Amino acid sequence: MTAFRTHLEFLHRTDDCQRLERPDSPSPQVVAAEAMRANGPALEFTPAGGGVGLASGVYGGVDQLERRNRYPWTRLGIGLGVDRDPAYVDVLEELIELGGRVDDRDVTYVPRAASATDRGLRDLELPTPPDEAWPRFTLGLCSIGSDDGSYWGPIHGTVLDGDTVRARVPEALSGQLRRGDAVTIALGVPAAALATTHLLAVTDRLSTPIEARGVGSTVPVVPTAGGVVPGSSEVVLETTVAARQPETRSEKREFWERLVDATTLTLDVRHVFTREDPVVPFTPLGTPLSDDLGLTALAIAARLYERVNGYWGVSPVEWVLLPAEGRLGICLVATEVLYPGFEWQLANLLFSLSRCFDTVVVVDAEASPRALGRVLGDLWVKAHPSRDWLFSEPNAPAARMPTYSRDDTGARLYVDATWDPRWKPEFVAPRVSVTDSFPPEIRDAVLESWTDLGFEDEPDVA
Amino acid sequence: MTAETFREFLALLEDAGQLNRIADRVSWDLEASAITALANQTDERIPAFERVDAGIDGTWLVGDPYRGPCRRPWAHLARAFELPSALPGPAYYEAVVERLREPCEPTVVDPATAPCKEVVRTGADASLLEFPWPYVHQGDGGRYATLNTLVAPDADSEWGRWSRHRAMIHDATGASLLFLAGEQVPNLYYYEYERRDEPMPVALVLGAGPAVECAAEMWIPVGKSEAAFAGGLQESPVDLVACETNDLYVPASAEVVIEGRVRPGERLDEGPYGDYFGYVNGPRRSMPALEVDAITHRRAPRLPFCVEGTGVGYGHNSTSTLEVAAGGPDATLGLRAAGYEVAMAAPWPFSSRTAWTIATDRPYPGYLHELANFVFTTWGMLHIDFLIFVDADVNPLDPRAVFEAIALQADPATDFHQFGVERMPKVPLNIYQTPDEKGSADVGTSKAKTAKAHVDALSDGDRPTQTIGSRASRERARNLLVEAGITPAFARDDSPAVDR
Numbered sequence: 013m014t015a016f017r018t019h020l021e022f023l024h025r026t027d028d029c030q031r032l033e034r035p036d037s038p039s040p041q042v043v044a045a046e047a048m049r050a051n052g053p054a055l056e057f058t059p060a061g062g063g064v065g066l067a068s069g070v071y072g073g074v075d076q077l078e079r080r081n082r083y084p085w086t087r088l089g090i091g092l093g094v095d096r097d098p099a100y101v102d103v104l105e106e107l108i109e110l111g112g113r114v115d116d117r118d119v120t121y122v123p124r125a126a127s128a129t130d131r132g133l134r135d136l137e138l139p140t141p142p143d144e145a146w147p148r149f150t151l152g153l154c155s156i157g158s159d160d161g162s163y164w165g166p167i168h169g170t171v172l173d174g175d176t177v178r179a180r181v182p183e184a185l186s187g188q189l190r191r192g193d194a195v196t197i198a199l200g201v202p203a204a205a206l207a208t209t210h211l212l213a214v215t216d217r218l219s220t221p222i223e224a225r226g227v228g229s230t231v232p233v234v235p236t237a238g239g240v241v242p243g244s245s246e247v248v249l250e251t252t253v254a255a256r257q258p259e260t261r262s263e264k265r266e267f268w269e270r271l272v273d274a275t276t277l278t279l280d281v282r283h284v285f286t287r288e289d290p291v292v293p294f295t296p297l298g299t300p301l302s303d304d305l306g307l308t309a310l311a312i313a314a315r316l317y318e319r320v321n322g323y324w325g326v327s328p329v330e331w332v333l334l335p336a337e338g339r340l341g342i343c344l345v346a347t348e349v350l351y352p353g354f355e356w357q358l359a360n361l362l363f364s365l366s367r368c369f370d371t372v373v374v375v376d377a378e379a380s381p382r383a384l385g386r387v388l389g390d391l392w393v394k395a396h397p398s399r400d401w402l403f404s405e406p407n408a409p410a411a412r413m414p415t416y417s418r419d420d421t422g423a424r425l426y427v428d429a430t431w432d433p434r435w436k437p438e439f440v441a442p443r444v445s446v447t448d449s450f451p452p453e454i455r456d457a458v459l460e461s462w463t464d465l466g467f468e469d470e471p472d473v474a
Numbered sequence: 475m476t477a478e479t480f481r482e483f484l485a486l487l488e489d490a491g492q493l494n495r496i497a498d499r500v501s502w503d504l505e506a507s508a509i510t511a512l513a514n515q516t517d518e519r520i521p522a523f524e525r526v527d528a529g530i531d532g533t534w535l536v537g538d539p540y541r542g543p544c545r546r547p548w549a550h551l552a553r554a555f556e557l558p559s560a561l562p563g564p565a566y567y568e569a570v571v572e573r574l575r576e577p578c579e580p581t582v583v584d585p586a587t588a589p590c591k592e593v594v595r596t597g598a599d600a601s602l603l604e605f606p607w608p609y610v611h612q613g614d615g616g617r618y619a620t621l622n623t624l625v626a627p628d629a630d631s632e633w634g635r636w637s638r639h640r641a642m643i644h645d646a647t648g649a650s651l652l653f654l655a656g657e658q659v660p661n662l663y664y665y666e667y668e669r670r671d672e673p674m675p676v677a678l679v680l681g682a683g684p685a686v687e688c689a690a691e692m693w694i695p696v697g698k699s700e701a702a703f704a705g706g707l708q709e710s711p712v713d714l715v716a717c718e719t720n721d722l723y724v725p726a727s728a729e730v731v732i733e734g735r736v737r738p739g740e741r742l743d744e745g746p747y748g749d750y751f752g753y754v755n756g757p758r759r760s761m762p763a764l765e766v767d768a769i770t771h772r773r774a775p776r777l778p779f780c781v782e783g784t785g786v787g788y789g790h791n792s793t794s795t796l797e798v799a800a801g802g803p804d805a806t807l808g809l810r811a812a813g814y815e816v817a818m819a820a821p822w823p824f825s826s827r828t829a830w831t832i833a834t835d836r837p838y839p840g841y842l843h844e845l846a847n848f849v850f851t852t853w854g855m856l857h858i859d860f861l862i863f864v865d866a867d868v869n870p871l872d873p874r875a876v877f878e879a880i881a882l883q884a885d886p887a888t889d890f891h892q893f894g895v896e897r898m899p900k901v902p903l904n905i906y907q908t909p910d911e912k913g914s915a916d917v918g919t920s921k922a923k924t925a926k927a928h929v930d931a932l933s934d935g936d937r938p939t940q941t942i943g944s945r946a947s948r949e950r951a952r953n954l955l956v957e958a959g960i961t962p963a964f965a966r967d968d969s970p971a972v973d974r
Contacts, residue, residue, distance in 0.1 A: 032957075298939045385788040415882045442748075466496060
């Protein structure tokens with residue numbers, strides 16, 4: 013388990029996080045959004061006054077539409093402790109394990125790293141988005157205690173005054189609450205904890221106590237007035253459900269709410285705990301490549317990867333990817349085509365497992381999830397425009413992410429960009445690439461002499 | 475200064491720190507292309523091989539000289555045309571469109587002053603084997619001249635027709651030319667010269683300079699001259715010189731000019747070859763045969779070549795760069811000239827030709843269909859299978875914005891439109907058709923047909939947020955990031971639509 017501040021330190025050490033002083037203007041959300049738009053590093057804003065430090069882009073913030081040496085899953089994978097340069101599927105599998113049910117509870121309790129403070133909620137100086145009136149917190153974890161254990165879910169919201177927040181939480185959790193019940197909000201939690209809340213939320217598995225999930229034995233916790241929260245949390249807010257729950261207008265949403273019903277809760281803050289020099293993650297909502305979008309994309313992909321590979325008794329699927337660039341409206345899957353028609357089954361299984369997207373692109377197993385550009389090339393050159401673009405009748409449940417106008421039903425499309433398994437091998441065209449187009453002895457010699465030839469950048473032939 | 479010749483272009487690259495002169499001895503047999511492929515993949519400097527292990531002393535091979543940087547493939551050509559290399563993509567397009575609106579007729583120079591006549595060999599003295607043509611990919615059918623401009627006769631133009639057709643070298647005096655029926659010059663050959671049983675005079679020009687290369691990439695309408703558009707691009711006339719053995723005129727500054735005839739009824743093997751689709755197409759097929767009559771060249775010529783296929787995915791090569799930097803502005807101008815109010819037309823960045831994105835409004839119902847029909851039945855009929863229509867304020871050169879539009883705005887029920895099933899012509903080089911569907915080796919033409927499709931990814935006014943904050947606050951945010959040292963990653967100039 014990696015504490016949030018350890019995760020942040022590691023991003024600094026790998027030159028993937030840039031420190032800058034928190035500006036008075038513009039809002040940190042604007043700076044964060046522009047950094048993501050530029051595919052920049054994660055950012056850490058050091059506090060100018062007495063407020064908390066802020067960090068953005070620590071879970072995502074990277075697109076794959078240019079060649080790069082970090083990927084949309086790199087920062088989360090590092091946070092999960094998978095590897096410094098984590099393989100995509102390893103991140104998915106780690107996530108699945110964290111969300112998996114365990115037979116024997118093995119929970120580690122630790123002292124609370126955050127201590128009680130006289131600070132009021134306002135003193136935290138959480139950032140206010142440019143078009144909003146109140147400071148906003150995002151990427152939070154909420155915990156509700158019960159006799160069976162603690163229930164975790166994602167939470168975000170606004171700070172209305174020194175004692176009150178208005179938050180959005182999954183309905184599966186808020187449905188358990190009554191006036192006066194305790195809810196604890198933790199900010200700056202380990203990546204393992206936050207990512208798992210997204211996984212459990214988008215897969216409708218919030219009704220099992222966290223102690224009975226893999227994450228429960230991975231992340232050391234501390235009891236609070238609500239449920240347990242990660243012991244290393246940077247900021248902990250102990251709250252109770254307010255007596256008055258005013259009707260509110262539509263709030264801004266985190267991305268998981270596109271898939272999960274959520275409600276607004278007004279919470280009275282009873283106690284504020286912070287670590288020394290606390291840093292909390294945040295993300296600009298609704299913008300491309302935001303962290304909440306990245307977390308949701310990985311959570312859905314992990315679940316789909318697990319389900320489709322568990323379906324046939326063999327594991328034909330190499331990877332499933334929901335590119336954040338497409339805001340989860342399209343799903344890419346790399347697979348071995350076991351037999352003619354398999355790709356049809358696979359695409360439709362994916363549609364049946366998620367209402368997120370309306371389009372599935374099936375590519376060959378050799379395609380690398382790191383080479384999205386190449387995959388998006390195959391989309392157009394390997395699929396016959398009439399035979400390999402297959403549309404359903406418009407009587408499927410409407411997909412949730414696309415924004416085109418539609419009623420409750422919609423059509424589905426899958427693109428078969430794989431070689432037809434009926435073709436003889438000699439009809440399958442070899443790829444053009446450094447690795448495929450040159451004999452090993454020439455390739456090795458070129459790689460060996462690369463810098464002697466006067467080139468500067470280390471070649472990457474992965 | 476505008477780079478009017480290939481050598482001036484190389485010097486300009488070198489001045490900009492974008493040329494890597496390699497003095498080590500390098501083989502034409504896969505080694506030069508392997509180095510070039512790796513340079514393309516890693517966005518490294520353009521390799522210029524000064525010592526090649528065969529051919530005329532002093533000959534250089536230059537690997538993918540027109541390849542631009544990954545994020546800004548047009549940057550080197552912009553520099554060549556004396557435009558700011560930092561121009562954002564849309565601004566570069568508009569600048570080139572303006573140049574193309576002002577064609578400039580070429581001038582004819584005395585052969586005695588033409589650099590391409592420094593060495594003149596005719597008849598039996600002219601040998602293709604004096605040049606180190608690269609063997610580009612393992613599995614290719616032979617050695618190729620890839621980055622060339624073919625000059626052919628044109629009844630409607632004094633200056634001939636320029637286009638790009640690869641040539642597979644067979645021996646000292648023979649090569650096969652990739653002539654795909656449906657393209658202008660091959661049509662002229664198959665349906666006029668060959669039917670009359672006449673040889674067609676041609677000149678294969680290598681190293682003719684950036685404007686010539688760009689003009690050859692464009693789809694210039696009948697009755698207009700590529701030479702004049704090249705002059706417009708470089709804002710000065712292109713110097714032409716008469717060939718030695720036929721009536722054609724060629725760019726005087728070219729590094730090498732191969733004069734010859736395409737012999738009616740004769741074919742030579744061609745291919746397979748690792749092509750712009752990113753795969754090795756096959757099967758080997760018969761293509762028209764070029765017989766060499768003369769070769770003129772500079773002393774110590776610089777031979778440009780392209781490692782085809784490496785312009786797929788993230789990497790660029792000369793072909794994909796020319797498609798983005800010349801084909802795109804040309805198509806934009808062409809569509810506007812045809813009466814379509816398109817903001818921009820540009821190739822999909824991860825495959826060099828098959829899919830194009832067109833940013834446009836929808837002024838009336840049926841407009842997109844009409845526009846797609848125009849493209850598929852004119853300049854895009856062979857190579858383009860898909861058109862993606864996006865909002866006029868989306869930058870087609872911004873892959874993130876285009877991908878988002880496809881993912882969110884294209885309704886499978888109503889927004890995908892096919893133009894018949896198996897009715898449209900298609901280059902036989904594609905890989906999605908079976909060998910049977912591609913046709914046999916029949917006369918170099920293709921029996922291949924396919925469907926064409928267009929995707930309506932216009933938002934109808936409902937695009938997700940791309941940015942937050944006012945323009946001024948975003949600008950302040952960028953300045954803060956630059957001050958924090960985030961310049962390299964931050965220096966995107968193909969900003970999404972809101973900042974166009």
